[in-house]
Amino acid sequence: MSRYIVRMPGPRFTLDRSSPVPLYFQVAEQFEHAILSGEIAPGERIDNEIALAKDLGLSRPTMRQAIQVLVDKGMLVRKRGVGTQVVHGKIRRSVELTSLFDDLSAAGQKPRTEVLAVGKVAAEEDVAHELQLGIGDDVWSLERLRFVGKQPLAVMHNFIPLDVVDLDAVDLEKTGLYAHMRTSGILMRVARQRIGARGAGADEAALLGEKKGAPLLTMQRTAYDNAGRAVEYGRHAYRPDLYAFELTLVDR
Amino acid sequence: MSRYIVRMPGPRFTLDRSSPVPLYFQVAEQFEHAILSGEIAPGERIDNEIALAKDLGLSRPTMRQAIQVLVDKGMLVRKRGVGTQVVHGKIRRSVELTSLFDDLSAAGQKPRTEVLAVGKVAAEEDVAHELQLGIGDDVWSLERLRFVGKQPLAVMHNFIPLDVVDLDAVDLEKTGLYAHMRTSGILMRVARQRIGARGAGADEAALLGEKKGAPLLTMQRTAYDNAGRAVEYGRHAYRPDLYAFELTLVDR
DNA sequence: GACGTCAATATGTCAGGACAAAGGGTTGAC
DNA sequence: GTCAACCCTTTGTCCTGACATATTGACGTC
Structure with missing residues (x-):
């Protein structure tokens, strides 16, 4: 099992390449946790995709996919030429297909x-x-x-x-x-x-x-x-x- | 202006590579139209991504991105090993950020x-x-x-x-x-x-x-x-x- | 000092390739 | 005849690389 521990400006991310959980999802999960716990504050800008990808040993498409998950959830916002920032820490779970x-x-x-x-x-x-x-x-x-x-x-x-x-x-x-x-x-x-x-x-x-x-x-x-x-x-x-x-x- | 006309089993798609509208979005729009107009029936399976990409002269990632747009809208469903099929022709516009x-x-x-x-x-x-x-x-x-x-x-x-x-x-x-x-x-x-x-x-x-x-x-x-x-x-x-x-x- | 231009930065789009995993059908053994 | 093993198809994931475009700020000119 290969296990990387990466140290970043803010949070520490762990990737397990032997896990069946997709890499982009692992990253998204940990980002979400960091946001929900307040480790990354609303309004704060996160590192750019390329740097993040490099730090984590991922390709940029994979990193983008991870960020996209949180953008879809409404937790992050991307702006071309500017960067990606945290919108709102406490997003309630959207209406889902449950009873x-x-x-x-x-x-x-x-x-x-x-x-x-x-x-x-x-x-x-x-x-x-x-x-x-x-x-x-x-x-x-x-x-x-x-x-x-x-x-x-x-x-x-x-x-x-x-x-x-x-x-x-x-x-x-x-x-x-x-x-x-x-x-x-x-x-x-x-x-x-x-x-x-x-x-x-x-x-x-x-x-x-x-x-x-x-x-x-x-x-x-x-x-x-x-x-x-x-x-x-x-x-x-x-x-x-x-x-x-x-x-x-x-x-x- | 380069303009390709592609003939497919079902619908005919037109791509305009000089347009500022992204290719994946052009494809998604025309697919959506074909579904809404009934040209592709609910339950019907569409061609696989690779064949579609080849027919349209696109790369597979771009084709996937186009399909993803409609999957997110709930019009298409993907199943690994099986294919992609139309779920429902008449999806009402989801609740959006409008008044x-x-x-x-x-x-x-x-x-x-x-x-x-x-x-x-x-x-x-x-x-x-x-x-x-x-x-x-x-x-x-x-x-x-x-x-x-x-x-x-x-x-x-x-x-x-x-x-x-x-x-x-x-x-x-x-x-x-x-x-x-x-x-x-x-x-x-x-x-x-x-x-x-x-x-x-x-x-x-x-x-x-x-x-x-x-x-x-x-x-x-x-x-x-x-x-x-x-x-x-x-x-x-x-x-x-x-x-x-x-x-x-x-x-x- | 005001304004336009240009460069740096970051995301958006697109290409092409590779392997993994799941689903379904076929084939074969018992 | 039944069930397991195998193979084929198709999507899922991930990689490298490239160029386009929007934004911002710095620089230079007037």
Whole structure:
């Protein structure tokens, strides 16, 4: 195993060329850590690509690729003729292709799920349209109520084509829908989301402990796999006092 | 001017090497067009990078860069050992660093803006915190009401540090805040958004033609420039029957 | 002293080549 | 007939090298 330790003006970087982790990614990771820890301050300029590449024993394209990762994350900004500088230390993780369950788990909370109904139903027009099926075709319908602590947080209604997964023998109160789909070999690559708001219906209000007509945050999501096949369509409603969507935008 | 016309299995691509537009971008644009027009169908596999590069008279890195642009947009998916295929023909433009004004203008609508109040106010705690200022420091405060057609769509309240722009001599009913900031040399590169919902207050309700307590879609945004300086903080409320946020997520 | 010009600097773009790794299909042994 | 081993295809990673272009600051001229 060849292992280089490089000393730089600011941080110390370690490269492991025997690792399966790509070199550009190793560099990006350590740069990110140095920025997040404040070792490199926002506004500060980092060394130019050529010098960095030379110091680390890398080629310039590889060094550029590493920097590009952080530029895409919105942590660095490049300016031709000037250099590359740190924009902002604490970038929140951008909205990703994860579920509320994942989000809460990552936040260290203990989400609880109550399955209200699972079964096959005939697809209504909008469901059929989103899932690229015919109207009236059978699809899985899954209604769940999500709690955080003891408080009801969201009602979630998902529709899934029958040939994507089998929901019969699954304990969806424990695994989470997305986790189950992933372990079933369904790889979701692209999703379209629509975030809006509306007043709570009577049934939703009862489930969420709100009054009828109370404002709810809504999200509709259609997820597609590698082949462009629609594999999931969900309509969710969140209590706005407990949940909001955060995202970081980067202009490129 | 050298101009090559290349014939391919599917589409015909044109490269202009004398153009200031980068080659990889020219290729990406034409690929995108071919996909959006349906010339290349979703699910279809495109030629491998090496063949494409050869056909177009480009190097493989340049060809890869072109494909990468569309992968980042979520239109193409790469699989090692397999190939690159079209995921989804109609990707909506992802949420970008633009304003509602830009969005509506692009959609061909005629947005109208009514400035409710402009002036300097002492920053409250949350405003000061978001803009990295001291509590009580003077900031620009701008309240506007946005119409689409004759219908009120959103109330927008923006706060801007005094040293970023001068709002006194500006006709904000015509230009739009973001457009004015751009022409003032303010380049916004990163923004953090938080999307939620709540009930309308009495004043908002009156402005938007809704009842008090009616559900509103809310968005808070803090925008930063190249140097990581906070240049704008906005609190907006939208009528949910007229507006929603759409975004496309790509898992990478 | 003001202004235009030029050089230094740094990123942007592009070429061409090499090997590694993953996925899928084929072939072969049992 | 089944399953493992092998090979082919294609993308992933990395290298060296070169020129273009935007920005800044220094220098020189007027």
